[in-house]
Amino acid sequence: MADQQETTAAHPDETPHVEAKAVMLLVLMAALVIGFLGYVMYARGVFEPTQELVLISDDSEGVQPGMDVTFAGFAIGRVRQVDLAPDGKARIRVDVPKKDARWLRDSSVFTLERGLVGDTHIKAFTGQLTDPPLPEGAIRTVLRGDTAAEIPRLVATARTLLENLEAITRSDSALANTLDNVKTATGRLSGKYGLLGGALGSDAEAQKLMLTLDRVNGLLAKADSRVFGKKGVMDETQAAVVQLHVVLNDASQTLKKVDAVLVEAQAVGKNARVATDDLGTLRMEVDASLQKVTRLVDEINRKWPFARKSELKLP
């Protein structure tokens, strides 16, 4: 009672129901704390029945307890513990809620991907959802896809590339020499004789060519006047052609006459053949006459006392 009086005396402007409000506040605080802890425990999967999956990997770098295991982009498990097995390989223990375990089958494949930026990801792939379910405590080897592991090879390749680039860009390299030649050529191209100087190698050579061309040009002019000028070769040739035309006409007429002569000669030939045939007959008759004469002479010789050797020649 004394305390109450003291309190009342100390706080004359006392708010009503202070104790009730304080109790309400304490209850609210307790409810918030318990609710928050309960939510966190639920979020951590404390109340969820799970099954264990053990993933074996050569390297568990980037894998931390609490990280998700995803299937088709959805988190279906959580890494509980990472430890080193006696055989020197990392054992990643994963808690998979029973309700999500149906996505994991006996034939499921697990990958551990680590990029240059961001977290490491453990992913599950199931090709055949009709396969037998993954058993409790299953042990699977995880396939690693490590971007960082590719870096040494990439660096080696890049180094080779840079060395080649350095060799190409060196002052005594083939490319530099080529560029020097190109520079010289372009310098000539921009000279007095332009492309001609570049093609012939120097302006002096180009000058010679130009001189030659001038001479050829003069020669062509003279040839033109001689060939196509007045009383030139072409005029005479044209006149010769006209004359040749006339000659050809004459020749044609002559040939026609020759043709007629040949026709007549052919007729003569025919007559000659007939005459030749007649000559054969005549010869036969002459032969017969001569044989008769011969026999007659022989007869006379036999009968003539001064027989002498005689010779009769045929025509």
Place this chain on the structure above:
Amino acid sequence: MFLLGAVALVLACSPSTYTPAHRHATARQIYLGAWQVLPWFTALATLLSLAIIRIVLVTASSYGLSKFALEMVVRVLVLELIPLAAALFVALRAGMRFSVSSLDLLAADRSETARWRLRRELVAEVSGNAVAVLTLAMASSIIVLVLAYLNVYGLSPWGVGDYTRTVGRVFEPDVTIGFALKTVLFGFAVAVIPAAALVEIQRFGRRNLSTMQPGAVRLLFVLFVIEAASLAVKYI
């Protein structure tokens, strides 16, 4: 300071403390420290958190890192900023009340009755401030969690599973214990240090000649040390 903290803790846990007068004094301090400021502090924390959440989400989205934004919001706001803001707010308000409270008057009175009343008021003040820090921090943290969800997923209920998983990933057991421990330590620091400074003034007969709250520098230093130690344990 440590002696006063231990005494206040023992007295708060002793059944003999809960006489009607003590209970009433403690209830009054809880009412003054937490009940009166809860709506305003919650509104202020909501407003500031909303701004920070939007900034973090928009910035993370512009850099293509939106999947990390939610985790960052929860880590930065719920784990670090809200408990610290609650502690500083309660400390500031407790300091203003100290300057006009009966503690100050009782500290000047050296009679036995006054000393007993000082002890009772002191325990009530310490309990009230500790409860205030815990209540404000917890209420604001939960509101920030809800705000973060609404900002990321809107009113759709389909993000609850994903969000819960993210929260679960952030609140690992050691982080949760550290968060609770840090909040409790903030509460004790805010409750004990200013009161201890006042008692020292009363014991050694020195008057606080400056206009600064008694023990303010010490309190800020202790809050800084607790926060730094928490960050070091979590991230180093």
